Amino acid sequence: MRRVEIAVVGGGASGLMAALTAAEEQKRQHRPVSVLVLEAAQKPGRKLLATGNGRCNLTNMHDERSRFHGDVLAAEAVLGKYPPQAVVRRFLSLGLLCREEEEGRVYPNSGQAASVLSILLEHLQALGVEILCERPVSQLSQEGAGFRLCSSQGEEVLAQKVILAASGQAAPQLGSNGSGYALAKALGHSCTPCFPALVPVICGEEKRCKALHGVRCRGRVSLLGDGKLLGEESGEIQFTDYGISGVCVFQLSRMASEWAKTKTVNGIRFTSLQFSLDLLPNHSPEELLGMLQRRKRLLPKSDNMALLSGFLPVVLARQIAKEVLGKLVPLEVLSTYDIEKTLLCTKSYTFTVKATQGWDRAQVTAGGVPLSETCPQTLESSRCPGLYLCGEVLNLDGDCGGYNLQWAWASGMAAGKAAASACKPQKPAKSSKPRRKPHAANR
Ligand SMILES: Cc1cc2nc3c(=O)[nH]c(=O)nc-3n(C[C@H](O)[C@H](O)[C@H](O)COP(=O)(O)OP(=O)(O)OC[C@H]3O[C@@H](n4cnc5c(N)ncnc54)[C@H](O)[C@@H]3O)c2cc1C
Incomplete structure (x- = not known):
């Protein structure tokens, strides 16, 4: 049986x-490094490699608390101590060189998530940290003053x-399947209800969605609960055969997911949830009306289905014209009404929320172990001292x-530093052989 700090x-x-x-903390204290990582998958950092479409958007210089959800107040000590x-x-x-791009997003200068992973693995190897892969921890229990992991x-x-960094339930194909919650619960923790976030949304307008599949455009997206504005985001909108997607939809999907599961958003009940898309947010209705009337004047024999073709992607322009105007007639017969x-339809193109896609399409888990069950500075469990929690297993998502x-x-920095600082140096076993330098990510 292995023994590690x-x-x-x-x-x-x-x-x-x-x-x-x-x-690093053990080394700083002139103690032998005694850290072992147990990883369920064949290789460490699989999800990290998939982040930012393989580019790894590793932080954001716009250090705004409104971008976080869950136990944000309880996370303040850690977020404040380790800002972007x-x-x-x-x-x-x-x-690792990094560069800041639009909206404060930071990426590795190489443009490759692989650089982030390999720099972490190289340093871990150099310090003698062993990573054992294909070792899903299935049991975690207290044993004397420490822990037994099986x-x-x-x-x-x-x-x-023990540092529990087993993530939540999002993207199980990349390693995490919610087993971290069971391990935390076995040591006395609770877990809030969890639902997928940063996830595509399934909408009720099935025929329209099928017609628009594959279309992309920029716009402003508002989420309405029984007509009340719950949130608004701008950016690229992607239409899919089941609904809508894209970064601005992702940002609002947390609320859609919560509603799909509980019929509430932030605890308030709503009978229906709708996305309202402004497909031409940079132009006033008056300006657009003037342009369309001019089009009608200059092109009276033109097809009414092409009315919006100078404004929007052709498939989208025709779909809206079809929905509003119905039959094919020349522009000259169209009334101002x-x-x-x-x-009006381009300014408020509405989609009814039916559900969100499942865990395999989600980028993050909303919910998890409450941060109130940990020490705010060190993330040490208050239910089970000696256990530290970090990452997505906790009830914080962004x-x-x-x-x-x-x-x-x-x-990770807060938990790692605190766990190492709290360790008592181990007495070397009498018969222990000299340690060979282990290889990171060995099996
Ligand atoms: C496709 C995709 C793109 C993303 N892009 C971005 C982005 O660009 N920027 C951003 O900020 N966030 C992004 N995210 C979210 C971000 O990747 C996660 O929030 C982050 O990786 C969470 O870190 P973590 O250490 O908690 O979990 P993970 O990185 O998921 O690591 C958890 C690890 O624990 C292992 N594990 C699970 N259970 C056990 C067990 N019982 N025993 C042993 N090992 C176990 C898993 O195999 C996994 O390797 C993205 C997520 C996805 C899915």
């Missing part, structure tokens, strides 16, 4: 950062401290734009 459950973003920070600047400095100190393969590890009705990885790094 610190066992990290999960070799994803937060777990790798926690392991690295813990090992500290994360960028941390990666720079590891040798993997599904029957491997057992004794650790003084018809033109106004068509314009918007698109680097906020989720920001939380993974910040919470």
Whole structure:
């Protein structure tokens, strides 16, 4: 049976950062590095490689608390101690150049998520941190002053401290399936209801969705609960054969997901939820009306289905004209009322929320272990001292734009440093052989 000071459950973003920070702290204290990462998948950091479409949007310089959801107040100590600047400095100190792009989004200068993962793995290896892959931890229990961890393969590890970084339920195909919640619950924790966030939305207008499948445009998206504005975002909208997607829809999907599960948003009950799309947000209805009347004057024999073809992608323009005007007639027979009705549709094209796509299409989990069950500075469990939690397993999630990885790094640093600082140096076993330098990500 292996004995280590610190066992990290999960070799994803937060777990790798926690392991690295813990090992650095042990080294700083002139103690032997004794950190073991147990990872369920064949390789560590699979989700990290998929982030930002393979580019890894690793943080966001717009350090706004409104971009986080869940136990935001309880996370303040960690988010405040490790702001985006500290994360960028941390990666720079590891040798990773970063660059800021639009809306404060930060990416590795290489443009490749693989650079972020490999820099973490190289440093972990250099410090002697071992990563055991294909070791899904299935049991975690207290044993004396420490913990016993059992993997599904029957491997057992004794650790003084455990850092639980097993994530939530989002994107199970990339490793995390919610087993972290069961491990936390076995040690006395609770878990809030969880639902998928940053996820495409399924809408009720089935025929329209099929017709628009594959169309993309820019616009402003408002989410309405029984007609009341709940949130608004601008950016690219993607139409799919089941509904709508794209970053601005993702940002509002958390509320749609909550509603689909509970018929409430932030605890308030709504009978129906709708997305209202302004497809021409930079132009006033008066300006657009003038342009369309001019079009009618100049092109009287032109097809009314092409009324909006100078404004919107052709498929979308024709779909709206078809929905509003019905039959094919020349422009000259259209009344001002018809033109106004068509314009109104471009300013408020509504989609009824039916559901959201499932966990496999979600980028993050909304919900998790309440942060109130941890120490705000160290993320040590108040239910089970010696256990630390970080990353998505906790009840904190962020918007698109680097906020989720920001939380993974910040919470990983907090938990890793605190766990290492709290360890008592182990007495070397009498018969122990000299340690060989282990390889990161070995099996
Ligand atoms: C497609 C996609 C794109 C994304 N893009 C971005 C982005 O650009 N920017 C951003 O900020 N966020 C992004 N996110 C979200 C971000 O990746 C996550 O919030 C973040 O990785 C969470 O870190 P974590 O360490 O908690 O979990 P993970 O990175 O998921 O790591 C958890 C690890 O634990 C392992 N594990 C799970 N259970 C066990 C167990 N029982 N025993 C052992 N190991 C276990 C898993 O295999 C996994 O490797 C994206 C997510 C997805 C799915």
